Amino acid sequence: MKLNQLLWASALISVSFACSDSGDEKPLGKYNNGILIMNEGNFGTNDGEVYHLNPNTEELLPTIFEAENMRPFAGLLEDMVLEAERLYLVANTGKVEIVDPTDFKSLGAVSADLDQPRSLAVNGSKLFISDYGPYDASYGTPDSYVAVVNGLDGGGVSKKIEVSNKPEDLFSYNNYIIVAGSEEDKIEIIDATQERVITILDLEASPKQFHEEDGVLWVYAVDSDKVIFYTLNLSSLTLGTSYTIPLANASGKIAFDGDDEMYILTSSGWPDYNDAVVGIDLEGNTATATELMTGSGFYGIGYDDERDQIYVANANGFQGNGSITVLSESGSVIRTFEVGRGPSGFLIY
Template identity: 55%
Template sequence: MKFTLKSQLGAFALLFVLFSCEDSGRENPLGAYETGVLILNEGAFGANDGEIFHFDPVSGALKQNVFELENARPFAGLLEDVVEADGRLYLVANTGKVEIVNAGDFKSRGAVVGDLDQPRSLEAVEGKLFISDYGPYDASYNTPDSYVAVVTGLDGGTVKKKIAVSNKPEDLYVSGNFVLVAGSEEGKVELIDARTESVILSLDVKGQPVQFFEKGGDLWLYSFDSEKVYFQSFRMDNFALKSLKEVSLPSATSRMTIGSGNRIYILTSSGWPEYRDAVAIVNFNDNSVTPTWKTGSGFYGIGFDPERQELYVANSKGFQGNGEFVIYSEQGTELRKMEVGRGPSGFSF
């Protein structure tokens, strides 16, 4: 699972401020969930008990099961991503639905249900929703019919079209009227024209592309393979590849976050049978690597609070009951540890 909360990471940050402004200049208090940290708990397969928790880093208060609390019904899905757009939060469940809530109070605004298979992420543009989806498994558990679903209207509804893309699309990124799609299995980035709802360009990229992010005024793509990680930037006038950074980092995963300065934090995992996990730091300037800044087992998500300069690391505890998250200073000091829900996998600040 990936939790980007767009507007970075590629992700959106819920800013630690007290007020927001309308065009009229009047200041309105932010909603209860527009400050602090949102914690995505993916949930366990079969139980479909994914949920959002809210954490206040100042008081230390943790509010559980926010969706159920505010809507008097369980979320009932496996959470894959949460995306912010136009005052809405889109809760993407890879069990085949998207729930839409107000960013401030988490009250339901609508949903996309039916005719989705395994949605992964979402972007809003041109008054439409574009949802990356693995598509159904075939008899060999492959996904040859992956697509980007199109829904008219920002508050959900039915799928009007499925745009065929390369296998296992992950992150999306909007630039003007275009949607970039990271095709993880075939190593492609595809460009969709949101007006015509069609793929107009396909680029081959290094590794398995999973996440777009902005840094230094450029759009970058993070991808990985068994031995290296790759950072590829794009020209925004024609979307051609602009530059490539290759960094040796065996056992990298799809989980990464942008830290302060030139730091990029990446989770690595040896996988079965050792299950040795680590937080690695890549210096984006000189490509140097600290491969084992933190080590452990069960690392499942990562996020960086740019306001407080703190790193959050989620641990699934092997999905044997609830997971936890740990907060570290940039110097590596453990600041706080808290139990959360099942399969914590991402953060929004």
């Protein structure tokens, strides 16, 4: 389960025990129930952090990484990835912090040989980390890569696999790592054992986010005047159906509700920043878009499947702390509350 810039959420667990992959029941901890709010932090001060929200009581616990580890996170948070009973906090300032999701205590880190990491996937005993690589003199990223780390609790980078410019989301399936190559409109498939790209699929838009459901991998891709949802058949690793929706200014931010409905953010960008929350409904061979809310400063989105609620993060121009607005599926405002600097995504149990 992961959250990238576009950020999808799984169903909220409301029972007092969670089942492990082995089928054993284990008590939920302090933090692995409810909603984790990712605050990216401010460029230069690198004050990214995670807040925890109990949606039943509305209790909000701030800066839980620092509270549990007695040190600041000290980075710009880009993604939170929950895999292999670990929570990976990916910072695009060049590190990955690894914590126990139950108590947020540190388990390890990857803190060297990374440049601008974006997301992460686990395959066997290896970590695969998408990374823009260093900027060149023109602020391009011609040396983008997927870093390989041998060990689930971090360590050094053993290899950098060359991929197309600006890789974003990753998805692990069987012996493969599927890469969203955002700048060159590609999906690249890595053999996790050989640690090399074996297949490249060309798209008509920039892929941003993956979401798996019922053996089908959804690929969310954006262009200047449209969004495209591709399906990728995991058994054959080939593209299937695609859905094109005319929609200008779509961002890479999306939340899936698990029932062929998605919620995305659009933004006109500088200088107006006319933003909107848009619901996308896929039914049969048709797709419809409905504008639910407008405003400015929208920076992240998530979906609470148990309560059928949409969470919208607002960075408020990075002028002080950001805020969260909770919406019904029809777009009605339920409540608003303040969080940390630059809130950009959610992990919802």
